[in-house]
Amino acid sequence: MANSPSGDSVTERLVRVLETFTPTRTVQSAADIGRRAGLPSSSAHRIVGDLVAAGLLERDDEGRVRVGLRLWELATRSSHALRVRQAALPAMERVQARLREHTQLAILEQDEALFLERLSDPHAGANITRIAGRLPLHASSSGLVLLAFADATVQERVLSRPLRRLSPETPTDPAAVRRTLAEVRRLGHVVAPGYVETVSTGIAVPVRDGLGGAVAALSVVLPRDAIPGPALAELRRAAAEVERALSARA
Amino acid sequence: MANSPSGDSVTERLVRVLETFTPTRTVQSAADIGRRAGLPSSSAHRIVGDLVAAGLLERDDEGRVRVGLRLWELATRSSHALRVRQAALPAMERVQARLREHTQLAILEQDEALFLERLSDPHAGANITRIAGRLPLHASSSGLVLLAFADATVQERVLSRPLRRLSPETPTDPAAVRRTLAEVRRLGHVVAPGYVETVSTGIAVPVRDGLGGAVAALSVVLPRDAIPGPALAELRRAAAEVERALSARA
DNA sequence: TTCCACTTTCCCATTCAACGGGAGTCGCGG
DNA sequence: CCGCGACTCCCGTTGAATGGGAAAGTGGAA
Numbered sequence: 154m155a156n157s158p159s160g161d162s163v164t165e166r167l168v169r170v171l172e173t174f175t176p177t178r179t180v181q182s183a184a185d186i187g188r189r190a191g192l193p194s195s196s197a198h199r200i201v202g203d204l205v206a207a208g209l210l211e212r213d214d215e216g217r218v219r220v221g222l223r224l225w226e227l228a229t230r231s232s233h234a235l236r237v238r239q240a241a242l243p244a245m246e247r248v249q250a251r252l253r254e255h256t257q258l259a260i261l262e263q264d265e266a267l268f269l270e271r272l273s274d275p276h277a278g279a280n281i282t283r284i285a286g287r288l289p290l291h292a293s294s295s296g297l298v299l300l301a302f303a304d305a306t307v308q309e310r311v312l313s314r315p316l317r318r319l320s321p322e323t324p325t326d327p328a329a330v331r332r333t334l335a336e337v338r339r340l341g342h343v344v345a346p347g348y349v350e351t352v353s354t355g356i357a358v359p360v361r362d363g364l365g366g367a368v369a370a371l372s373v374v375l376p377r378d379a380i381p382g383p384a385l386a387e388l389r390r391a392a393a394e395v396e397r398a399l400s401a402r403a
Numbered sequence: 404m405a406n407s408p409s410g411d412s413v414t415e416r417l418v419r420v421l422e423t424f425t426p427t428r429t430v431q432s433a434a435d436i437g438r439r440a441g442l443p444s445s446s447a448h449r450i451v452g453d454l455v456a457a458g459l460l461e462r463d464d465e466g467r468v469r470v471g472l473r474l475w476e477l478a479t480r481s482s483h484a485l486r487v488r489q490a491a492l493p494a495m496e497r498v499q500a501r502l503r504e505h506t507q508l509a510i511l512e513q514d515e516a517l518f519l520e521r522l523s524d525p526h527a528g529a530n531i532t533r534i535a536g537r538l539p540l541h542a543s544s545s546g547l548v549l550l551a552f553a554d555a556t557v558q559e560r561v562l563s564r565p566l567r568r569l570s571p572e573t574p575t576d577p578a579a580v581r582r583t584l585a586e587v588r589r590l591g592h593v594v595a596p597g598y599v600e601t602v603s604t605g606i607a608v609p610v611r612d613g614l615g616g617a618v619a620a621l622s623v624v625l626p627r628d629a630i631p632g633p634a635l636a637e638l639r640r641a642a643a644e645v646e647r648a649l650s651a652r653a
Numbered sequence: 654t655t656c657c658a659c660t661t662t663c664c665c666a667t668t669c670a671a672c673g674g675g676a677g678t679c680g681c682g683g
Numbered sequence: 684c685c686g687c688g689a690c691t692c693c694c695g696t697t698g699a700a701t702g703g704g705a706a707a708g709t710g711g712a713a
Contacts (some may be wrong), residue, residue: 162699163413164453174480184689193673198690200671203414216690220481222512227533228478230424231470239534242522246496262472272492275651317666325465381605401525412670413700434660443702448661450700466661 166192168202171209171220176283180219219402221384234260237369238269240398241360245272248373251387257282259295260301264311266296266370280353280374291330292323294345294355295370301337302359302367308334311361319331344381349374356381358388359363360395368399410577416442420450421459426533430469443521445451466631487619488519490648491610494641495522498623501637509545511553516546516560516620520567530603530624541566541580542573543597544605545620551587552609553618558584572597575595592638599624608638610645618649 161169172331173181173189181189187197201218208223229235236288241258249272258270265287282288290296290303290311298306316325324330337343346354357372371392373384411419411649421432423439431439431478432629437447454460461556479485480544488624491508499506508520532538540546540561545548550558566575587593607622621642622635 162453163455163460164417164450167414167417168457168459171477171480171533174477176480178481179480182689192688195673195675195691196671200414202691203412207414207418209414209418212409219483220478222517224474225481225484226517226535227421227424228470230421230426230429231472231475232429233469234472234475235534237655243496267472267476284485285476298543337494358594432660444660445662445702445704446700449702452662 161200166190166200167204167209170197170204171224174220177285177396180213180217182217186218186350192296199311212233214403234269237360237395237399241369241371241391242270242393244394244398245270245371246389247394249274250332252373252375252384253277255280257295257372259288259299259370259376260368261290261299262287263289264307266290266299268295277371277374278353278376280395281349282374289317290321291321291325292348293372294343294348294357296355297330297333297337297343297345297367297369297371298359298372299367301343302361302365303340304366319348319349320351323370324348342385344385346377352377354379355383356388358385358392360392360399369395371395404527405592409627411526416440417454417459420447420454424537424637430463432467436561438539457637460608469617482487484519486552486566487645487649488577488611491619491621491641492520494644494648495520495621498641499524499620502634503527504626505530505532507545507622507624509541509620510623511549511557511620514540514557516540516543516549518545519619528626530602532597532624539567539569541575542569542598543622544593544607546620547580547583547587547593547595548607548609548620549617551584551593552611552615554616567638569599570601572601574598576581588610592635594635596627603622604629604631607636607643608635610640610649612643615649619645621645626637 169190170186173186183198183201184194186201188311189195190197201210205212208221210218211221227261237260238258245256245258253274254277256272257268259266259268268282268286270282271282271284295310300311312327312330316327318325324333342358344354344356348362349355353374355372355374357370360368360369360371362368371388373388375384419440420436423436431452433448434444436451437444440447453459455462460468460470462468487510488508493541494504495506495508503524504527506522507518508519509516516535518532521532521534538546540550545576550561562577562580566577568575592608594604594606599605603624605622605624607620608612609617610619610621612618621638625634
């Protein structure tokens with residue numbers, strides 16, 4: 154029953170297998186994969202074997218499995234988001250050189266903020282975001298910026314669902330979030346203290362397209378008590394630079 | 404016949420479909436995909452539909468197909484090469500800020516040089532390398548560095564096959580390449596004028612691991628007549644920085 | 654407007670590849 | 684030495700993938 158809403162086709166199985174890999178779990182045994190994907194052991198081994206043969210998975214020196222580089226090569230054909238990343242990288246490096254904390258680039262993807270790039274100072278505190286990681290739109294500075302400039306239907310959909318709480322200070326009242334969004338649109342930025350982690354503050358600005366929308370959010374994560382002014386100025390400058398770079402090649 | 408040396412299993416078909424996307428061809432109709440992958444039209448449509456449902460492909464506003472972001476998310480689980488990229492990025496930015504041409508990072512992958520990252524000045528001349536692109540090991544500065552510090556069996560295998568010519572100046576005599584490799588090992592760098600394109604010179608240095616091998620090659624592409632000295636100094640410094648960054652987190 | 658070329662969707666009988674249970678091997682730790 | 688887990692191989696069954704064909708949508712040219 155290919156293509157059906159939730160049976161299991163071969164394709165779905167393959168994806169399930171690939172999804173057993175997480176940002177933290179990057180290598181595992183074939184048997185592990187089978188267990189996590191809910192597959193009979195013999196099937197799991199066969200499927201993993203196929204994927205390895207196809208190059209989507211690789212075996213390391215001692216038989217364990219990891220995601221293959223071929224997959225990354227294929228993924229890179231997905232120009233549209235990666236063009237944004239490419240355009241933003243120089244500006245992000247500049248921000249990072251000045252602030253030396255965490256500098257991030259996120260886009261709106263399936264009602265979440267998807268982080269495309271992240272530059273971190275080794276001396277900066279750890280934080281939760283990762284490249285290719287996601288955060289809820291209402292609960293992160295990047296997300297709020299993306300949501301503020303998103304399509305109205307997206308806003309409705311997101312705010313009509315229960316708003317997950319990441320930290321004690323995450324805003325979970327739809328009305329409050331709506332007010333925040335209006336303010337984001339007015340000011341062109343957002344400062345989100347403690348929304349994601351109590352010890353840090355996210356600061357984000359939109360990278361605008363020509364039509365009132367936002368193609369991405371640039372953000373930095375600072376210690377909770379840092380003063381946001383200088384970071385904001387840096388971010389504003391960077392966003393303008395990215396917008397220029399994006400419009401330059403059309 | 405799952406897992407067999409070259410029949411066609413479902414997995415192989417999926418990969419064939421994904422491989423119809425190239426760095427240049429990033430969107431196409433389902434029918435196109437079918438033709439390129441050698442699939443009956445009805446099968447092609449079904450498979451594309453499955454892949455879209457799984458999120459590995461996406462349809463744009465007008466029905467055409469492109470590679471999905473989900474694929475990129477999955478690919479990012481492939482930490483091992485991307486750790487190198489992450490470690491190298493700051494140093495690469497520094498090189499790029501100084502030289503303002505093309506700065507590249509490549510690793511050895513299946514007997515080719517695979518480019519993980521590339522920073523290009525908008526004012527620099529175009530050149531052939533791309534992120535996730537590949538070049539032969541004998542015919543690019545990055546490749547020669549990688550080959551010079553590679554396993555002896557890899558060297559033998561590569562040099563025993565016919566050496567493809569990319570430009571009139573590409574070295575294609577195995578003996579000559581062998582001499583070059585020895586020199587690369589002695590000097591710790593290579594200057595490759597016109598090997599890839601007649602108008603440019605590639606300059607590369609290895610990023611060494613602790614054991615006589617190279618984890619990656621850092622390179623720049625300069626106009627053919629540029630003097631290589633300053634670039635070399637920059638690259639050396641950058642490589643040392645990357646080696647430090649890599650050993651820092653273990 | 655009609656015609657034509659092309660893409661896409663839907664349907665359905667056939668069949669063959671994927672499936673998974675099971676048995677056997679290897680390697681490790683107790 | 685035994686037990687446990689990972690992995691490999693085998694093989695009969697079966698149902699999902701397959702692809703031909705028909706028909707509906709799309710769009711440009713005449």
